[in-house]
Structures are given as structure tokens and as C-alpha cells.
Amino acid sequence: MVVAVAVIRVRDLFAATMLFAIYSLLSAALFTVLDAGDVALTEAAVGAGISTILVLAVLTLARRHERPASGHNLLALAVVLVTGAGLVYASLDLPEFGNPDNPIHGHVGSYYTENTYEDMGIPNMVAAVLASYRSIDTLGEAFVIFTAALAVFALLSVRPPSRRSRARDGEEAP
Amino acid sequence: MRENGILSIVARFVIPLILLFGLYIQFHGEYSPGGGFQAGVVFAAGWILFVLIYGLDAALRVIPERVMYVLSALGVLLYSLVGLAGVALGGHFLDFYPLLSDPHAAQQAGIVLVEFGVGVTVATVVMLVFTLFARRRSWWDEVDAEAEEEGQ
Numbered sequence: 001m002v003v004a005v006a007v008i009r010v011r012d013l014f015a016a017t018m019l020f021a022i023y024s025l026l027s028a029a030l031f032t033v034l035d036a037g038d039v040a041l042t043e044a045a046v047g048a049g050i051s052t053i054l055v056l057a058v059l060t061l062a063r064r065h066e067r068p069a070s071g072h073n074l075l076a077l078a079v080v081l082v083t084g085a086g087l088v089y090a091s092l093d094l095p096e097f098g099n100p101d102n103p104i105h106g107h108v109g110s111y112y113t114e115n116t117y118e119d120m121g122i123p124n125m126v127a128a129v130l131a132s133y134r135s136i137d138t139l140g141e142a143f144v145i146f147t148a149a150l151a152v153f154a155l156l157s158v159r160p161p162s163r164r165s166r167a168r169d170g171e172e173a174p
Numbered sequence: 175m176r177e178n179g180i181l182s183i184v185a186r187f188v189i190p191l192i193l194l195f196g197l198y199i200q201f202h203g204e205y206s207p208g209g210g211f212q213a214g215v216v217f218a219a220g221w222i223l224f225v226l227i228y229g230l231d232a233a234l235r236v237i238p239e240r241v242m243y244v245l246s247a248l249g250v251l252l253y254s255l256v257g258l259a260g261v262a263l264g265g266h267f268l269d270f271y272p273l274l275s276d277p278h279a280a281q282q283a284g285i286v287l288v289e290f291g292v293g294v295t296v297a298t299v300v301m302l303v304f305t306l307f308a309r310r311r312s313w314w315d316e317v318d319a320e321a322e323e324e325g326q
Contacts (some may be wrong), residue, residue, distance in 0.1 A: 037207030037284035041199070050300055053222055056227055061314070122314040127203050132285055135268040139253055141211075142292050146250045150298040153243075156306040 013064055017055045024048040038126045178227075185227045192220030200293045201286070210273075210289035212295025222304050230308050239305060242298040249295030258286045 004023060010016045024047030030039035112129055130138050196217030197206030225233045257268040270284025271277055 031304060038209065038212070041207050042211075042215070042279065045212055045219060049219045050222075053219075054303065054307065060311050061307070072193075123205055123217055124203065124207070126207070127209050127285060127289070130209060132270060132281055135257070135284075135288060137290065138288070139268065142253050142295050144248050145299050146246055146295055149246055149302050152303045152306055153203045156310055159317070 011065055013059055013062075014056075017052055017059065020055070021048045021052040024051075038124075181227055185223060189224055192223065193217055196220060196297075200289065203289055210294075211296050213289075214293040214298075215300060217293070217297045218300035218304070221301050225304070225308065230305065230312070234305070238303070239302070239306030242302050242305070246295050246298040246302060249291045249293070249298065252291035252294070253288050256284060256291070260284075275287050 006019050010019065017123055024043055026041045028044035028048065031037075037149055112133065195218075196213050199206070199216065200210060200213030203213065204207035221233065221237070224236075256270075256273075259273060260269040260271075261267050263273065265271060268284075268288075270281050271284055274280035
């Protein structure tokens with residue numbers, strides 16, 4: 001929470017990137033405490049590692065300091081407040097944490113817990129759900145990632161124009 | 175950074191370990207936390223560390239860019255083909271049971287193949303995106319140098 005506020009306040013984008021990495025690492029630690037090893041591993045590798053590196057790579061292309069915003073955006077403040085109030089109101093209806101009668105335990109989850117080992121013969125339920133029970137979802141994810149690579153390739157594989165025409169296009173000089 | 179002796183010596187020890195750990199969570203994913211996605215990211219992270227210390231050119235000599243494009247497409251293709259193999263052998267799309275006669279072995283083979291496809295795609299995509307961003311900067315410098323030469 002403190003780190004999240006600091007990320008918003010800091011104007012130095014380099015420091016903000018590092019704070020984001022710390023935030024991801026703390027989330028990974030939280031997931032580990034909650035016994036979600038797969039999610040913790042992903043959060044540590046992607047959130048704290050790869051995304052930080054990619055943001056740093058972008059920072060070498062852009063300027064280091066954020067341009068201070070002028071004035072206040074009242075409409076944005078109103079939207080954020082209304083959404084936040086709605087979410088807090090909705091959270092009052094959430095079932096109690098850890099209660100065995102929660103709807104999440106009555107759905108297909110119990111089928112997976114009981115039958116994964118019988119169906120697959122493997123102990124890691126997350127892998128079984130991802131790759132076998134829900135493998136069309138995972139196929140979609142793989143295609144999303146591949147599409148992302150295609151998009152980045154389409155945007156960045158062209159040699160940039162010279163500095164003069166870049167300034168004309170309004171791109172930021174390094 | 176290439177002149178920094180401590181970095182390059184430490185990296186020489188650490189990078190193989192990171193790559194090995196990536197392979198471990200790739201192929202041990204059905205027994206312990208992990209799987210294709212995490213493995214791909216960890217593997218790519220080891221590769222990016224290599225780029226940061228030894229430079230992009232050295233890294234692209236090990237795994238050329240063209241190979242990355244081909245592999246990123248092949249990973250998704252492998253996933254889809256495993257799905258289609260289930261159809262060809264008389265099941266549903268992405269149904270692993272028809273692959274082998276023993277149901278457990280069939281499921282495990284399907285999961286390992288599919289996760290391998292995901293891992294290859296994720297690793298090469300992350301490497302590609304990083305390569306493209308990193309090269310953008312050197313391109314800018316090149317273009318600027320050319321422009322200066324023309325101006326003189």
C-alpha cells in the first residue's frame with residue numbers, strides 16, 4: 001500500500017519502475033504466504049522481472065522525468081470516487097474468507113480437487129487445470145502472447161526516420 | 175558494461191543456473207509449482223541478463239532473431255497440433271486421452287507437450303520484444319550519427 005502510493009507520487013520514472021518491481025515482489029511474497037506457488041512464481045518472474053526490464057528498455061527511449069500535469073481533472077476524480085465507492089459497497093457482500101460454504105468451493109473446484117489425481121496421475125492441480133481441463137483457454141493465452149509479439153514487431157521493426165523528421169512528428173528525442 | 179569483471183564472472187555462474195531453473199520448472203511443472211508460462215519467462219530472463227552483460231550482438235549470435243520468430247510460431251503450432259491430434263485419433267479438440275492407451279500417460283504426455291509449446295512461445299516472444307526495444311535505441315544512435323555526417 002505504501003509502495004503503491006509512492007509509485008503515484010514519484011515523478012522520476014526510473015524510481016517509479018523500481019518501486020513497481022518492489023510492489024510485485026511483495027505481492028509474490030503475499031501469494032507465497034497464501035500457498036499459491038504458481039501465481040507467486042509468475043508474479044515474481046513477470047511482474048518483478050520481465051515487465052521491469054521492458055519498462056527500463058522503454059525508458060532508454062523516452063525521457064526520464066514525467067511531465068507535471070497542469071490543473072485537476074474533476075471528471076476523472078468523480079469516476080474514480082464512484083467506482084471506488086461501488087467496489088467498497090460490493091465488498092461488504094463478499095463471503096467470509098476461508099468459509100467452506102463459499103460459492104467458490106461448491107462449483108467445479110471440488111471436482112478438480114477430488115478427481116485430478118485419478119484422471120491425470122499428477123499432483124499439481126494448477127498444471128492439470130491449465131493444460132488439460134481448461135486447455136482451450138490456455139491455447140487462447142498462447143495466441144494472445146504470439147499476437148502481442150506480432151504487434152510489437154509490426155510497430156518497432158521499421159528503421160526510424162532521421163532526427164529531423166522525428167522532431168517534426170512530435171516524438172521525444174532521447 | 176562489458177568491462178566490468180565482477181559482473182561478467184558472476185553472470186557466468188548465474189546465467190546457466192537461471193536457464194537450468196527455467197528448464198526445471200518447464201519439465202517438472204506437473205509435480206511442483208511451475209509450467210510453460212513461468213518457465214518461458216524465467217528462461218527469457220536469463221537470456222536478457224546475458225544481453226545486459228555481454229551485449230545484444232553476442233546474444234543474437236547464439237539465438238538469431240529469425241530463429242526466435244520461427245520458434246514463437248512453432249510453440250503455438252505445437253499446442254494446436256496436439257489438440258488436432260486428439261481429433262485425428264477420434265476424440266475432441268485438445269482431448270488427450272486418445273493419444274496413448276494408458277489414460278494417465280496420455281494426459282501427462284499431452285500436458286507436457288502443450289506446456290512445452292507455451293514455454294517456447296513465451297520465451298521467444300519475451301526475447302523478441304526485448305530485442306526490438308533494445309535495438310530501437312541503437313538504431314536511433316545510428317540514424318543520428320548518419321544525419322550528423324550528412325550535415326557536416
